[in-house]
Amino acid sequence: MSVGLLVLLFNDLDPKQVFLETKKVDLRVFAWIYLLRAIAFFALIWRTRAIAAPLHTYRWPQATRAVFAGYFGNAVLPARIGELMKAGYLSRVGSPTPTACVAFIAVERVLDLVVIAIVALWVSFVVLNQQAGDSVVLFSLAAGTSAVVLFVLARSPQRVVEIARAAVRLLGARADALISPRIETFVEGLSALDTARRVLPVILSTLLYWGATVATIAIWPLAFGLSLPWYTPLVVMVFLSLGTALPSTAAFVGTYHYAAAAALHLMGASRETAVAMAVFVHAATFVPWTIAAGLIIVMPLFKGQFATKQGSLRPSTAPEPTT
Numbered sequence: 149m150s151v152g153l154l155v156l157l158f159n160d161l162d163p164k165q166v167f168l169e170t171k172k173v174d175l176r177v178f179a180w181i182y183l184l185r186a187i188a189f190f191a192l193i194w195r196t197r198a199i200a201a202p203l204h205t206y207r208w209p210q211a212t213r214a215v216f217a218g219y220f221g222n223a224v225l226p227a228r229i230g231e232l233m234k235a236g237y238l239s240r241v242g243s244p245t246p247t248a249c250v251a252f253i254a255v256e257r258v259l260d261l262v263v264i265a266i267v268a269l270w271v272s273f274v275v276l277n278q279q280a281g282d283s284v285v286l287f288s289l290a291a292g293t294s295a296v297v298l299f300v301l302a303r304s305p306q307r308v309v310e311i312a313r314a315a316v317r318l319l320g321a322r323a324d325a326l327i328s329p330r331i332e333t334f335v336e337g338l339s340a341l342d343t344a345r346r347v348l349p350v351i352l353s354t355l356l357y358w359g360a361t362v363a364t365i366a367i368w369p370l371a372f373g374l375s376l377p378w379y380t381p382l383v384v385m386v387f388l389s390l391g392t393a394l395p396s397t398a399a400f401v402g403t404y405h406y407a408a409a410a411a412l413h414l415m416g417a418s419r420e421t422a423v424a425m426a427v428f429v430h431a432a433t434f435v436p437w438t439i440a441a442g443l444i445i446v447m448p449l450f451k452g453q454f455a456t457k458q459g460s461l462r463p464s465t466a467p468e469p470t471t
Contacts, residue, residue, distance in 0.1 A: 149395045150402030157406050157423060169372075169424030178371040181433060184364040189215060191357035196238075198349040199252045202339035204242040213444055214238050220441035223399045223434060231257075244337065247330045251337025258298055259354045261291035264389045271386050275379050302341035309335055361385060368425055369417070380415045387411035399434050 158166075196211045206214070217237045221230025235249035244252075265288035312331045317324050340346045365381035365388075391407025392400045405426040412422035 150397045153402040153406040157402070157409060157426075161419060161423060165420045166424045166427070169421050170428045172373060172424075173371050173428060174373065175371075177367065178432070181364050181367050181371075181429075182436075184360050184367065185433065185437065188357050188360035188364065189219075191353045191360060195256065195350060195353035195357065196252070198346070198353055199255050199340045200238065200242070200244065200249075202342075202346060203244045203248060203336060206238070206242055210238075210241050213448065214241075216441035216444045220438060220445055223438040223441070226396065226398050245333045247333040248337035251334045255298060255338060255340065255350070258291070258294045259350070260358075260389075262295050263354065263358050264386060265291040267382055268386045268390070271379075271383055275383060298338055299341055301335055302338040358385075368412075368429055372421065372425055374417060374421070376412075376415045376417065380412070383415060384408060384411040399430075399438070404430055 192215045193208065193211045196214055197206050197208070200206055200211075214234050214237045218230040218234030221233035222228055223230070231253050232250075235246060235253050238244065238249040238252065239246040269288055309332050313324070313328045316327045316331070319327075340350055362381045362385055365384045368384070369376045369380060387407040387410060388404065391403045391410075394403045396403040405423070408426035408429070409419070409422040412425055413419055417425070
């Protein structure tokens with residue numbers, strides 16, 4: 149997928165002209181992207197703590213390393229392995245089980261899907277002045293259904309666990325012994341959604357993350373001296389979110405560039421400028437943040453902080469909730 153999209157991206161395009169377009173960037177304006185990206189990372193760290201709060205109080209350094217572990221894994225490994233790295237780290241330094249930590253990630257992804265689905269529908273109907281395509285409608289339905297399912301699981305955990313265990317028993321005693329405990333711990337991981345008081349910080353941090361992301365994309369055309377429609381960042385966000393969901397190499401090579409360039413070209417940028425922006429922004433943001441993420445992950449290793457849960461990254465002493 150990555151190779152195919154790169155071929156399409158640079159087909160009938162003069163690489164020299166693309167390089168000349170990258171030299172037009174105003175680095176003083178572009179530097180604001182790093183501040184906005186830092187705000188986005190803060191929102192992710194805040195959301196991680198809020199989602200996990202009912203089961204474990206992660207300290208800010210722990211949540212920070214978890215978020216950057218996920219980012220680093222997605223940047224250097226394919227198939228979004230970073231999500232599992234984040235869940236594994238949270239389980240290692242805290243009391244929640246790995247299955248509960250996977251539930252944390254599920255909550256994050258579903259909330260993100262809901263935001264993307266809402267914006268995608270708005271872009272289809274309002275910006276592009278056409279009915280939403282079948283793929284957008286199906287994507288929105290899937291996101292909405294997933295959100296409803298998660299809220300139902302969180303609000304009625306005991307009933308859901310009983311129904312799920314009854315279904316699993318039909319598969320035999322071995323399957324029941326293997327799957328049922330994981331069902332219980334997964335539902336436990338959704339406990340941040342069981343009351344409005346717990347949901348509020350999760351929603352606020354999600355909105356802050358996507359707001360900072362949209363603001364980051366708004367800097368792109370400004371840094372290249374372009375005047376594009378005000379809704380360009382929303383269109384680019386939708387294209388990037390859907391494009392990077394496709395199978396690709398590490399760091400979303402090809403899928404990221406093609407989606408970003410297609411959106412920018414649709415908004416009025418020339419092909420050369422759109423491709424130059426996609427290539428420059430990807431390199432100038434992914435590379436330094438990936439290096440920073442790697443350093444944040446590696447530094448505690450030299451201090452022996454990952455050795456055990458009883459080390460300096462000890463879990464809280466609060467009793468674990470029961471199902």
